[in-house]
Amino acid sequence: MFKKILIANRGEIACRIMASCRQLNIRTVAVYSTADRAAQFVQMADEAYCxxxxxxxESYLNREGILMAGILAHVDAVHPGYGFLAEDALFAQMCAQCGITWLGPQPKLISLMGDKAAARKFAASRGIAIIPGTYVLEDIEQLQQSARKMGYPLLIKASQGGGGKGIRIVNHPDELESQLMVAKRETDSAFGSTAIYLEKVLKNARHIEVQVIGDQDGRILVLGDRDCTMQIRRQKVIEESPASFITAAQRRELVVAVHRLLDGVGYQGLGTVEFLFSEDRFYFLEMNTRLQVEHGVTETTTGLDIVMLQLQLASREARLGHQVPEGQGVAIECRLNMTGATGENRLTKFEFPRDVRVDTGYASGDQVPTYYDALLAKIIVVAPTHRQAVEKMQATLAQVEVTGVATNLTLLRQIVATNWYLNGKFSVQTLDERLKNDKSFAN
Amino acid sequence: MNEQQLKQLITDLAALDFVHAKIKLDDFELELERPDTTSQFTQQKQTRGDVIVVKSPMIGIFHVNEAPLQVGQRVETGMTVGQIESMKLFNEVTSPASGIVERVLCEDGQTVEYDQPLIEIREGA
Incomplete structure (x- = not known):
């Protein structure tokens, strides 16, 4: 087993990974920016380097600095968490060159799936349905021609985007040319590439994803599915496991698709294959080659610690079973986000009921830096049925107390109290529409 | 004399005010010369400028100059005060001000983090 692991991340996910390391008696090394000097994850680590x-x-994306800390601390592995360098093939390669185990898939698979257009092509070549659209097209005339065939509305997507970033919607043919120009400029500055492609907007789509893990020999096991349909501007807000509104046959279909995509490619570590589900069909959306924010709902229903499993597989101290773990009950996660900076931005009160899982990198009294993502905490409940889980989430959110920082707590409470949420009558666009049209919703 | 004892000796000596020292312990011999800046130093302390703290621009290993910086020594803006070795690259640390070295806060070969204070310089002195 590894003796010492560097966590190349911050906040709640750094704390989360360290917790699993502790269980396995692995020493932990944190790296941090000057804005995070007093952060929980820095205090929790056995060693910490600014x-x-x-x-x-210049900090969490500073490959050389992070690796230097790893070398000085003599770590034997690096866990990248999510975001930052988690899907950076170059960093994965650099770790290997320094003799440090990268806790993720091979760099070539990170690159393949990170290039969203290439990933679409790859999925299609493995016989998986992809969202109707184009490959990367440079020529405006070609793009216009394809757009005419596809119909409107359609999406312009950055090939180096993903995770809901680098997407523009085009509602009318007249807008296409100007939107293409804007999209190219944006993707160039955000991702350093002008590669774009077009995709059809699917009707009433739900976001369904599958958690997978691969061992060192590339054998794949599906650990369950999640429904992450509740989104604001393509960012997930509430997630569930398992996806309650698909049938057993559809679930089997998903497992077959994931194996078709990944069997024999040598995938190692954790990953999530994302699909859009529209009119009873699954369409490959993208694959994230890392630990996902919402992994906790899968853990809560399967009883697995998937980070621990990842570490055990990476050090060849565990073997994958053949069985998909049998899930118990329904887990729901709400992302408590900061919605704006206020003065000192200090959490004067930050309290949660004790009987639910809360993953957070903050404690009462902490100042929240405004340089990073807005996630304050993930609140996870579990109950035998979907209805009971929703009721438990309602009761839980009623007891959450946060002051000193502006949050989306009111909005979360409102969502879980609606009938359309309880009955699963919503798509990836529903929340955006409600926020636009229903003034009683907190924005 | 082992490494630890040697380190201890260096630390002890750093605290002492001397210009010339000769130490002989069994077969271990050490002779040290320091520039005589004491008088100059005391004088400059009277016309106190601001203390500028030179901080490490990156995480790495601190290396002193060939002629290590001494307390009381004069430095000019842009002068190399040491190097940080990071990923096998040596990065020069330069003085942001002209003045007199007031304190040297890290040793040769020491691990330093980003933003860690390395040297204090009394500006303008």
Whole structure:
């Protein structure tokens, strides 16, 4: 087993990974920016190194600085968490060159899935349905021609985007050319590439994803599915496991698709294959080659600690079973987000009921840096049925107390109290529409 | 004399005010020369400028100059005060001000983090 692991991340996910390391008696090394000096994850680590200033480009994205900390601390592995360098093939390669185990798939698979257009092509070549659209097209005339065939509305997507970033919607043919120009400019500055492609907007789509793990020999096991349909501007807000509104046959279909995609490619570590579900069909959306924010709902229903399993597989101290773990009950996660900075931005009160799982990197009294993502905490409940889980979430959110920082707590309470949420009558666009049209919703 | 004892000796000596020292312990011999800056130093303390703290620009290993910086020594803006070795690259640390070295806060070969204070310089002195 590894002796010492560097966690190349911050906040709740750094704390989460350290908790699993502790269970396995692995020493932990944190790296942090000057904005995170007093952070929980820095205190929790056995060793901590300041690697740069607040701007993540010079700290959490500073490959050399992070690796230098790993070398100075003599770590034998790096866990990237999610975001930052988690899907950076170059960093994965650099770790290997320094003799440090990268806790994720091979760099070539990170690159393949990170290039969203290439991933679409790959999925299609493995016989998986992809969302109707194009491959990367440079020529405006070609794009216009394809758009005419596809019909409107359609999406312009950045090939280096993903995770809901780098997407523009085009509602009318007249907008296409100007939107293409804007999209190219945006993707160039955000991702350093002008590669774009077009995709059809699917009707009443739900976001369904599958958690997988691969061992060192590339054998794949599906650990369950999640429904992450509740989104604001393509960012997930509430997630569930398992996806309650698909049938057993559809679930089997998903498992077959994931194996068709990944069997024999040598995938190692954790990953999530995302699909859009529209008119009874699944369409490959993208694959994230890392630990996902919402992994906790899968853990809560399967009873697995998937980070621990990942570490055990990476050090060849565990073997994958053949069986998909039998899930128990329904788990729901709400993402408590900061919605804006207020003065000192200090959590004067930050309290949760004790009988639910809360993954957070903050404690009462902490100042929340405004340089990074808005996630304050993930609140996870579990109950035997979907209805009971929703009721438990309602009761839980009623007891959550947060002051000093502006949050989406009111909005979360409102969502879980609606009938359309309880009955699963919503798509990936529903929340955006409600926020636009129903003024009683907190924004 | 082992490494630990040697380190201890260096620390002890750093605290002492001397210009010339000769130490002989069994077959271990050490002779040290320091520039005589004491008088100059005391004088400059009277016309106190601001203390500028030179901080490490990155995580790495601190290396002193060939002629290590001494307390009381004069440095000019842009002068190399040490190097940080990071990922096998040596990065020069330069003085942001002209003045007198007031304290040297890290040793040769020491691990330093980003933003860690390395040297204090009394500006303008």
């Amino acid at each position: 690697i740069g200033p607040a701007a993540s480009s």
